[in-house]
Amino acid sequence: MRDFCYSLVIVTGNLWGLKSLQDLEEFRVSTRRWLEENCPQSMRQPITEQDICSGGRRFVFQSDDQKLWLDRMAERGWTAPAWPLEYGGGGLNHDQAKVLREEMASITARLPLQGMGISMIGPAILEFGSDALKKQHLPQIARGEIRWCQGYSEPGSGSDLAGLQTRAEDHGDHFIVNGQKVWTSNADQADWMFCLVRTDFEVSKHAGISLVLFDMESAGVTARPIRLISGASVFCETFLEDVRVEKSQVVGDVNNGWTIAKYLLTHEREMIGGIGTAAGTRTLGELATEAIGLSDGRLSDELLRTEVATWEVDSCCHQLTMERVRDEMTADGVGNTSAMIKYYGTEMNKRRFELLMALGGSDALHWKEGTDTQRWLRSKGNSIEGGTSEIQLNIISKRILGLG
Amino acid sequence: MQKLVLTEEEQMVRESAADFLFKKAGPGALREIRDTANPKGFSSEVWLEMVELGWPSILIGEAQGGLGFSHVAMGQIMELCGSTLACSPLFSTAVVGASVLSLGGDRLALLPKVAAGNLTLALAIDEAPRHNPQGIATRAVRRGDGYTLNGEKTFVVDGNVADYLVVSVRADEEPEDVLLFLVPRDAEGVAITKTEMVDSRNSATVQINDVTVESVQRISHSGAGLATLQKVLNIANVHLSAELLGIANECFGRTLRYLNERKQFGVEIGSFQGLQHRAAILWTEIELCKSIVLKALRALDESPEHAGLLASTAKAKTCQVAELASNEGIQMHGGIGMTDEFDIGFFIKRARVVQMLYGDRRYHLNRYAELRAY
Numbered sequence: 135m136r137d138f139c140y141s142l143v144i145v146t147g148n149l150w151g152l153k154s155l156q157d158l159e160e161f162r163v164s165t166r167r168w169l170e171e172n173c174p175q176s177m178r179q180p181i182t183e184q185d186i187c188s189g190g191r192r193f194v195f196q197s198d199d200q201k202l203w204l205d206r207m208a209e210r211g212w213t214a215p216a217w218p219l220e221y222g223g224g225g226l227n228h229d230q231a232k233v234l235r236e237e238m239a240s241i242t243a244r245l246p247l248q249g250m251g252i253s254m255i256g257p258a259i260l261e262f263g264s265d266a267l268k269k270q271h272l273p274q275i276a277r278g279e280i281r282w283c284q285g286y287s288e289p290g291s292g293s294d295l296a297g298l299q300t301r302a303e304d305h306g307d308h309f310i311v312n313g314q315k316v317w318t319s320n321a322d323q324a325d326w327m328f329c330l331v332r333t334d335f336e337v338s339k340h341a342g343i344s345l346v347l348f349d350m351e352s353a354g355v356t357a358r359p360i361r362l363i364s365g366a367s368v369f370c371e372t373f374l375e376d377v378r379v380e381k382s383q384v385v386g387d388v389n390n391g392w393t394i395a396k397y398l399l400t401h402e403r404e405m406i407g408g409i410g411t412a413a414g415t416r417t418l419g420e421l422a423t424e425a426i427g428l429s430d431g432r433l434s435d436e437l438l439r440t441e442v443a444t445w446e447v448d449s450c451c452h453q454l455t456m457e458r459v460r461d462e463m464t465a466d467g468v469g470n471t472s473a474m475i476k477y478y479g480t481e482m483n484k485r486r487f488e489l490l491m492a493l494g495g496s497d498a499l500h501w502k503e504g505t506d507t508q509r510w511l512r513s514k515g516n517s518i519e520g521g522t523s524e525i526q527l528n529i530i531s532k533r534i535l536g537l538g
Numbered sequence: 539m540q541k542l543v544l545t546e547e548e549q550m551v552r553e554s555a556a557d558f559l560f561k562k563a564g565p566g567a568l569r570e571i572r573d574t575a576n577p578k579g580f581s582s583e584v585w586l587e588m589v590e591l592g593w594p595s596i597l598i599g600e601a602q603g604g605l606g607f608s609h610v611a612m613g614q615i616m617e618l619c620g621s622t623l624a625c626s627p628l629f630s631t632a633v634v635g636a637s638v639l640s641l642g643g644d645r646l647a648l649l650p651k652v653a654a655g656n657l658t659l660a661l662a663i664d665e666a667p668r669h670n671p672q673g674i675a676t677r678a679v680r681r682g683d684g685y686t687l688n689g690e691k692t693f694v695v696d697g698n699v700a701d702y703l704v705v706s707v708r709a710d711e712e713p714e715d716v717l718l719f720l721v722p723r724d725a726e727g728v729a730i731t732k733t734e735m736v737d738s739r740n741s742a743t744v745q746i747n748d749v750t751v752e753s754v755q756r757i758s759h760s761g762a763g764l765a766t767l768q769k770v771l772n773i774a775n776v777h778l779s780a781e782l783l784g785i786a787n788e789c790f791g792r793t794l795r796y797l798n799e800r801k802q803f804g805v806e807i808g809s810f811q812g813l814q815h816r817a818a819i820l821w822t823e824i825e826l827c828k829s830i831v832l833k834a835l836r837a838l839d840e841s842p843e844h845a846g847l848l849a850s851t852a853k854a855k856t857c858q859v860a861e862l863a864s865n866e867g868i869q870m871h872g873g874i875g876m877t878d879e880f881d882i883g884f885f886i887k888r889a890r891v892v893q894m895l896y897g898d899r900r901y902h903l904n905r906y907a908e909l910r911a912y
Contacts, residue, residue: 422912444854
């Protein structure tokens with residue numbers, strides 16, 4: 135009956151538009167009510183890096199509310215709103231997912247779960263993985279049980295990612311993997327890695343890459359944190375010595391990993407590009423007012439006032455562009471426009487921290503843990519990780535503008 | 539909340555506007571107007587076709603004989619007028635003039651004539667080279683039932699061809715407010731002088747010497763003049779932002795084609811990374827402009843009371859990017875970009891006029907900060 139109704143309203147196009155609008159409004163009302171009743175008050179505060187719930191075997195919840203919020207959201211599949219219900223997702227369409235985001239933002243509800251599983255490998259398994267892989271991994275990701283890390287860059291392969299040399303030798307039903315990865319975020323905390331390896335050395339560099347999954351507790355895996363200019367960091371170097379990877383853990387086809395890698399990079403770019411635009415954080419104008427004060431209703435330093443306003447104007451335009459790109463999105467995702475989002479978003483974040491440093495004056499130069507000073511230094515990596523700004527500009531000029 | 543994409547109807551307006559403007563009103567038409575020293579500053583034929591397409595009536599309510607369509611739709615036309623450099627009284631009359639009359643009460647019942655394309659208007663507010671809508675020396679002194687006006691206005695776009703001027707003045711009786719009056723071009727004491735502008739488009743200075751106006755010529759109620767003017771300027775600046783987007787986008791499109799054609803050192807110059815990255819940055823900036831212009835146009839339709847901040851955001855951003863696009867356009871074209879024979883120069887000239895009109899990037903950044911309370 136339901137199917138029949140749907141086909142009927144699809145035939146009468148206008149009616150369908152109207153009905154879907156009504157449905158969406160009903161969805162908004164019920165979502166708002168559910169969030170009101172189920173989101174703990176302490177989970178309605180602006181989120182800082184320390185408050186993020188990344189899940190995983192070793193994750194220690196900071197509060198009962200944090201766990202309650204994760205469990206309640208996971209039960210509805212709203213940790214992964216757009217994934218199918220059968221794999222632990224919420225089964226929401228594009229418009230419903232946007233409504234959920236908007237309603238969560240309106241009460242400053244924190245994301246219940248964040249990380250590489252939800253944002254990166256989950257969508258990739260959904261798109262390219264076998265049914266067995268989906269059943270094995272997706273529900274665990276959506277429930278926050280397994281935390282993932284990404285094995286991409288190598289000491290010799292940064293911007294030239296496709297030149298990677300980590301070797302996977304075919305041993306019948308499994309591969310033996312040897313090599314070294316670097317800039318692996320949270321490798322020392324993660325439970326599983328999705329990893330690009332070379333499965334064919336005879337073909338062109340893009341054609342011999344596979345994407346494989348393995349448990350970080352496997353024999354031969356060692357992760358070591360790297361200290362950055364900003365102090366301690368989540369980045370690790372990861373050594374892989376004779377690591378056994380079952381062939382069932384190859385995502386997509388063997389030697390087709392580059393296609394998936396590009397897809398994942400698109401996701402990553404979009405994600406990094408949204409940096410510094412989280413709902414609930416204070417505006418730069420407010421921070422500036424607090425830092426240097428007003429005189430006659432204007433920031434007390436005219437040149438800083440101009441720079442702050444310029445930044446806010448650019449930031450507004452960038453956020454609207456992310457919204458527009460999502461609204462225009464086709465079934466194929468945002469595609470190469472993610473290069474623009476990544477480029478601009480990370481450059482904006484660097485500018486923001488430079489301005490915060492200027493506003494803080496010499497106080498901002500004190501070396502202390504967990505301060506904007508450290509975050510300023512950390513932001514320098516934004517335009518390097520996930521493909522440098524220069525690589526993003528290459529992508530725009532070659533793939534979007536068609537320049538030779 | 540409306541999505542940040544065009545509706546089907548808005549898309550149709552855009553396509554039909556592109557069809558018409560690229561065929562009939564491109565840079566070639568502007569060149570002809572300039573080189574023949576056409577005193578009207580636009581082609582009557584193009585304007586008549588715009589009227590036939592219903593463009594002057596888009597922003598006018600149905601009760602006044604208009605279409606009551608959206609700012610988003612009008613903004614698509616304005617953007618394409620930027621891309622094609624189309625000359626016409628459309629902006630001064632159908633965007634600014636129609637908004638002044640709609641917001642101010644239209645006591646002379648002029649809107650049906652505007653909608654029908656039978657009447658043109660020009661906004662006469664600035665008195666100094668840099669936009670300052672409150673810096674007004676022009677005075678109104680009460681005489682019986684009406685007023686006597688005295689003063690001088692500059693940068694009055696289409697002032698040399700408009701049937702009516704909308705003049706801002708101060709009056710001792712309401713020192714805090716700005717008063718707006720409708721003054722016929724042929725009123726006694728009005729002297730209009732065309733200004734030769736860098737973009738070859740219409741602008742004028744207006745001298746107002748003992749001009750008598752009646753109360754009915756006053757626009758908007760007592761105490762509401764400044765608020766009306768600010769709303770009109772928000773609308774005007776959002777549509778100017780759309781025009782700047784069109785200019786920037788067309789400059790970029792032409793430059794991109796040139797990068798793919800022009801060969802030096804035996805290869806297309808577009809194969810050089812030094813130019814590729816500049817092109818990619820410019821493209822990114824233009825994409826940002828598309829988003830803010832659409833958002834600001836939607837705000838005019840959906841919540842005009844909150845449009846001020848978005849209007850200044852849009853103007854500040856599009857001014858910056860149109861300046862960049864027109865400068866890069868010339869630089870990347872090299873020597874040929876400096877020649878009058880080549881059209882790219884028309885775009886930089888028009889861009890600077892639109893940038894300056896009703897406040898440039900600096901003006902709107904300052905206004906943005908004021909509205910943000912810092």
